[in-house]
Amino acid sequence: LIQLYVPLNFLGVLYREIRQSLTDIERMFGLMSTHREIADSSGAGQLERGRAEVRFEHVGFAYDANRPILHDVDFTIPAGATVAVVGHSGSGKSTLARLLFRFYDVQAGAVRVNGHDIRELGQDSLRAAIGIVPQDTVLFNDTLFYNIQYGRPEASREEVEAAARAAQLEDFIARLPDGWETRVGERGLKLSGGEKQRVAIARTLLKNPDILIFDEATSALDSRTEKAIQAQLDAAARGRTTLVIAHRLSTVMNADEIIVLDQGRIIERGTHTQLLARAGAYAQMWALQLEEREAEEDPA
Numbered sequence: 001l002i003q004l005y006v007p008l009n010f011l012g013v014l015y016r017e018i019r020q021s022l023t024d025i026e027r028m029f030g031l032m033s034t035h036r037e038i039a040d041s042s043g044a045g046q047l048e049r050g051r052a053e054v055r056f057e058h059v060g061f062a063y064d065a066n067r068p069i070l071h072d073v074d075f076t077i078p079a080g081a082t083v084a085v086v087g088h089s090g091s092g093k094s095t096l097a098r099l100l101f102r103f104y105d106v107q108a109g110a111v112r113v114n115g116h117d118i119r120e121l122g123q124d125s126l127r128a129a130i131g132i133v134p135q136d137t138v139l140f141n142d143t144l145f146y147n148i149q150y151g152r153p154e155a156s157r158e159e160v161e162a163a164a165r166a167a168q169l170e171d172f173i174a175r176l177p178d179g180w181e182t183r184v185g186e187r188g189l190k191l192s193g194g195e196k197q198r199v200a201i202a203r204t205l206l207k208n209p210d211i212l213i214f215d216e217a218t219s220a221l222d223s224r225t226e227k228a229i230q231a232q233l234d235a236a237a238r239g240r241t242t243l244v245i246a247h248r249l250s251t252v253m254n255a256d257e258i259i260v261l262d263q264g265r266i267i268e269r270g271t272h273t274q275l276l277a278r279a280g281a282y283a284q285m286w287a288l289q290l291e292e293r294e295a296e297e298d299p300a
């Protein structure tokens, strides 16, 4: 019986690990039960690596035909630039990320990378070019080293360490008694939200994608952590085409363009300064957040 138990137990562990690695992406995209298979078209092309211009071209989309979610959404992220999408909960921000990763196909218009309609690209080549920093990173029950190297399993120790340095994890790791060998995850050291997001950034830096999707955590963070995350995001976005899904507004100030979505339509667009000067929806959201922040920091 014991002879049987050991391999079965091993399979159990393996199964859990595989499930967990799928969880990151599934969680971000809320796909646990709703995933619809998207097939490659015959003769699907390969996306060339290097610079990547992302374009949402008059995109219309609905998860279910009776309830349109996006209407005529049209914007371009020039190669190497950062566009941030803001808007109330449910306005369709994360849907844009799902469409770019091609978990769903658009019903009107097109999503293009370097001019190619992504429906005509092989999914593997598209997804290989995209790195995601999800809101809530799932850690494997393994060492910190393993958790970062997972971004590119064939990366050398030097490359893993360089990625951790760029994500400002080095000091944190140096202070741990077991350093890189510290076990994390459910059965190990629990990392804070900010630390986990830094692990996700290090993983993504290691993957070295041309396109970066940064899904900002919804949870409130203190202003010091927010500043640190902003600095890490800037580092990760350098030289990459970046789409920031902003749930709070802290990470959008430096974006080349901010898109304000309201019920699936673009209602304002511009830089932070331009949008504040407009005194419209964005300026209102900004003022509200400042008030909230001040109330938090000085309850009296």
Ligand code: ATP
Pocket: 030, 034, 063, 064, 069, 087, 088, 089, 090, 091, 092, 093, 094, 095, 096, 247
């Ligand atoms: P939040 O800031 O709360 O994350 P969001 O702006 O990212 O919101 P989306 O997640 O893009 O919003 O959702 C837009 C709308 O689409 C919502 O009304 C949501 O209920 C709906 N929706 C999201 N995923 C699905 C799905 N798989 N099936 C059906 N409707 C969905």
